[in-house]
Amino acid sequence: MSVHNPDIKRVTTHVIQELKNKGEKISALTAYDYSMARVVDAAGVELILVGDSASNVMAGHETTLPITLDQMIYHAGAVVRAVKRALVVVDLPFGSYQGNSSEALRSAIRIMKESGAHAVKLEGGLEVRESIVRILSAGVPVMGHLGLTPQSIYKFGTYAVRAKEDTEAQKLMTDAQMLQDIGCFSVVLEKIPAALTKQVSEMLTIPTIGIGAGPHADGQILVIHDLLGINKEFKPRFLRRYADLHSVMTDAISHYVDDVKSREFPNEQEAY
Ligand SMILES: Nc1nc(=O)c2c([nH]1)NC[C@@H]1CN(c3ccc(C(=O)N[C@@H](CCC(=O)O)C(=O)O)cc3)CN21
Ligand SMILES: CC(C)C(=O)C(=O)O
Ligand SMILES: [Mg+2]
DSSP, X not given: OOOSOTTOSSOOHHHHHHHHHTTOXXXXXXXXXXXXXXXXXXXXXXXXXXXXXXXXXXXXXXXXXXXXXXXXXXHHHHHHHHOXXXXXXXEOOTTSSTTOHHHHHHHHHHHHHHHOOSXXXXXXXXXXXXXXXXXXXXXXXXXXXXXXXXXXXXXXXXXXXXXXXXXXXXXXXXXXXXXHHHTOSEEEXXXXXXXXXXXXXXXXXXXXXXESSOTTSSEEEEXXXXXXXXXXXXXXXXXXXXXXXXXXXXXXXHHHHHHHHTTOXXXXXXXX
């Protein structure tokens, strides 16, 4: 398998836009550390998100709420050091931007300065409009995130599909248009009906990136550990597992344990 568009040396927000303009789907994945980001980048993924899902996947928290701005910057720096080609976007964590546009700007600037990332992502529509406007004014590209917004899980109560009702779908359409109008370069649509994703993606000129949002988004994103089958517990219907690394890793590790116990490892060649 070869990397798509080998002529693209560095993926910018303009390259992401060009992909939508020519009708080519955009591939995106999360990464939280150097070694994984090396692999994801070299495999040809165009956009790498340092997601606040690190709170779940890296730290074992129940929700995305506990992860801090300092911890996001730590993960983002590791990913940036690994990446040669992809666009690196970083989630602003819960509590670093809501309800205070000065703090939002300060948080975004810290991410850009201290990690070297290329863009930030914020959850929400009209509620975070001012924050996004200020971050954009500083020259920082912003990605929106609508639909299921996990930082508001205690408002929603569940991780069920969002915007099934007409009023919520209408608000999502209005928010999406607003995000484009103020200058966001892209918007994530999470766990909404496929038909709504189609409507939004046709209405907007900027690319939509879907997760559990059906086939009509301009691109797709998944959490890398989910795609690789590293964690057995998370299996929503939208997830396709492209490998069973849980089994591969378990077999390798138990083989190692056996070899240590039986003194088969290390052998003479593996000693000095
Ligand atoms: N490993 C991982 N993958 C993700 O995609 C992810 C995270 N973590 N953490 C942050 C958010 C939370 N996300 C989620 C969480 C749950 C569902 C979900 O579908 N959960 C249930 C259904 C719940 C319900 O219908 O009430 C499921 O079917 O597993 C989807 C996306 C997406 N993000
Ligand atoms: C699932 C994606 C869109 C995300 O926000 C995350 O990984 O934190
Ligand atoms: Mg996130």
